[in-house]
Amino acid sequence: MLDVEFIQRTHVGRVRPHNEDYLDCALPRDAAEVRSHGWLMVLADGVGGHEAGEVASRVAVESILAGFRAGSDPQPHTALLSRLVQGANSDVYETAHASGTPTGMATTVVACAIRFASAVVAHVGDSRCYLIRGGYAKQLTGDHTLVAQQMRLGLISEQEAAVSTQRHVLSRSLGNDLFVSVDTKLVELQAGDVLLLCSDGLHGSVTPDEIAGIVTPSKDLAIAADELVALANQKDGGDNISVQLARMRSVERMGMYRGRPYKLY
Numbered sequence: 001m002l003d004v005e006f007i008q009r010t011h012v013g014r015v016r017p018h019n020e021d022y023l024d025c026a027l028p029r030d031a032a033e034v035r036s037h038g039w040l041m042v043l044a045d046g047v048g049g050h051e052a053g054e055v056a057s058r059v060a061v062e063s064i065l066a067g068f069r070a071g072s073d074p075q076p077h078t079a080l081l082s083r084l085v086q087g088a089n090s091d092v093y094e095t096a097h098a099s100g101t102p103t104g105m106a107t108t109v110v111a112c113a114i115r116f117a118s119a120v121v122a123h124v125g126d127s128r129c130y131l132i133r134g135g136y137a138k139q140l141t142g143d144h145t146l147v148a149q150q151m152r153l154g155l156i157s158e159q160e161a162a163v164s165t166q167r168h169v170l171s172r173s174l175g176n177d178l179f180v181s182v183d184t185k186l187v188e189l190q191a192g193d194v195l196l197l198c199s200d201g202l203h204g205s206v207t208p209d210e211i212a213g214i215v216t217p218s219k220d221l222a223i224a225a226d227e228l229v230a231l232a233n234q235k236d237g238g239d240n241i242s243v244q245l246a247r248m249r250s251v252e253r254m255g256m257y258r259g260r261p262y263k264l265y
Contacts, residue, residue, distance in 0.1 A: 001031065001035075001251070002038070002114070002115065002116060002117070002250065002251055002252045003248075003249040003250045004039050004086070004114060004243070004246050004247065004248060004249065005221055005223075005249055006025060006027065006039065006041065006221075006244070006246045006247075007169045007196050007221040007222050007225050007244070007245050007252055008024075008025065008041070008241075008243065008244040008245070009022055009194060009202075009225040009226065009228075009229050009239050009241075009242070009243050010023055010226070010240065010241065010242040011026055011229045011233065011241045011242075012127075012240055012242070013232075013233060013237045013238060013239050013240050013241055014233055014237030014238070015237060015238045015239070016085040016238075016239060016240055018116060019054065019240045020046035020047075020048075020053035020057055020061075020240055020244040021043070021044065021045050021046070021057060021201070021241075022043075022046065022054065022057035022061045022145060022200050023038065023041070023042065023043040023044070023046050023061065023197075023238040023242050024041075024057045024061050024062070024065055025040060025041040025042070025244070026039070026040040026041075026065050026068050026069055026187065027063075027068075033146070033228050034115075034220055035074070035115070035177070035219055036073075036074045036111055037068065037069075037071065037074070037115070037117070037244065038114050038115030038148075039112070039113065039114040039115070040064075040065065040068045040111065040113045040114075041124075041197055041244045041246060042061045042064050042065060042109065042110070042111040042113070042176075042197075043061070043109070043110050043111075043127055043197045043198070043199060043242055043244055044056070044057035044058075044060045044061050044107045044108060044109045044110075044111075044123065045057060045107060045108045045126075045127050045199040045200065045240070045242070046058075046105075046106075046107045047105075047106040047107055047108070047170065047173060047202075048104045048254055049104045052096075052104050052105040053105070053106075055095065055099070055105060056095070056096070056106055056107035056174070056175050057092050057093050057106045057107045057109075058081045058176075059088070059092050059107075060088040060089075060092055060107050060109045060174050061088075061090075061094075061109070063084070063087055063088040063091040064081075064085065064087075064109070064111055066086045067079070067084040067087055067192065068084060068113070070200050073240050074265065076108075077113040077118075077120035078120050078184050078186060078231075079116060080113070080200075081111055081113055081120055081121075081122035081182075081184060082122055082182045082184055083156065084111070084122075085109060085111065085123075085124060085174070085180075085182045086179070086180065086182060086227050088109060089124070089172060089177075089178075089180045090176040091177065092105065092107060092174045092175035093108065093174075093175050093176075093177070093178055095175075099168055105175055106123025106173040106174060106175035106176050106207075107125070107173060107174050107175060108123075108124060108126055108127040108140060108144075108170065108173055108174070108199070109122075109124050109125060109127065109174055110122070110123040110125075110127040110128060110197050111123070111217060112129055112195055112197055113244070114189070114195070114244060114246060114248075115169055115187060116180050116251070116252050116253070117185075117189050117190075117253050118186060118187060118188050118189055118190055119187045119195060119250035120184060120185070120186050120187075121140050121141060121184065121187065122182050122183065122184045122187045123141045123144075123182075124144060124172055124173060124174055124180055124181075124182055124183070125143075125144050125170055125172060125174070126143040126144060126145050126148075126168070126170060126175045126198070126200050127197070127198065127199050127200065128140075128141045128143070128195050128198055128200075128203050129141045129195060129196065130195070130196040130198075130208065130211060131187060131193060131195060132193065132194040132195075132211065132212055132215050133192070133193050133194075133195075134188065135216075136208070136212050137196070137208040137209070137211040137212040137215070138186060138248075139208065140185055141183065143186070144170060144171050144172035144183075145166075145167065145168065145169060145170055145171055145243070146166050146169045146170075146171050147166055147209060148169045148171075149170070149171050158161065161221075164178065164244055168200065168204075177260050188233060189248050189251050190248065190251065191221055191248055191249065191250050191251055192217055192247070192248060192259060193247070193248045194245055194246065194247045194248070195219075195245070196211065196215065196229075196244070196245055196259075197243070197244040198241075198242060198243045198244070199240060199241065199242040199243075200239060200240070201212070201232060201236075201238075201241035201242065202228060202229070202232045202237035202242065202243050203238045204234065204236065204239065205231075205235040205237075206231050206232050208227050210231065211228065214227045214231070215228075215230075215245065218227060221245045221247055225245055228243050229241050229243065232242035
């Protein structure tokens with residue numbers, strides 16, 4: 001059976017007066033929910049200043065988690081996460097308009113659902129997901145920023161992007177419009193894999209090589225999470241820093257027949 005070790009950390013950083021990141025998870029309560037729902041971790045980085053950003057990030061995460069927990073029947077995670085992120089976008093949009101800040105409240109979001117031997121990642125914005133395997137950290141998400149878009153079009157180089165004054169300007173986020181395009185990705189997992197979700201307060205200063213060097217197979221995840229936050233603060237600390245880590249202690253290979261899962265031996 002799928003067995004997952006999970007830990008999360010968030011820190012205000014060394015400059016910001018308050019934390020606009022918000023993160024939480026839905027853990028299965030028993031073996032039946034391991035197979036029917038699996039695990040879900042969600043992380044959001046609020047935009048808007050004052051209290052608007054922290055409200056947006058909390059609304060987004062709580063909306064996605066509530067929808068995930070409410071599902072009574074097993075559903076394909078790809079379609080489910082896309083629908084839940086769309087719902088979270090509507091909730092942030094409506095909250096912004098109800099509070100009188102329709103153009104000042106938004107958030108990024110990255111969510112990862114794990115079941116059997118696969119993970120589905122859904123995201124909007126520049127909060128990221130990495131897969132750590134075999135000593136390497138592979139980025140699974142593509143940033144929705146103006147600079148990342150320019151890089152994909154070949155207009156600027158990676159070196160130019162790293163020093164651009166627009167590198168944190170989002171091209172897509174939750175809450176700006178009534179509808180948003182959600183990117184999803186399906187990943188097959190192996191025992192020993194670690195999935196890492198983080199805000200740009202971490203990935204903006206800690207490199208993939210540094211992430212892989214800290215999140216090693218023999219290291220306790222709580223220690224690894226604390227070391228990642230400490231390194232981000234040491235190298236920068238100019239933004240809130242959040243990280244979630246999930247290690248696959250074991251996975252369960254399953255097939256599907258007429259919409260029903262069956263175990264592969």
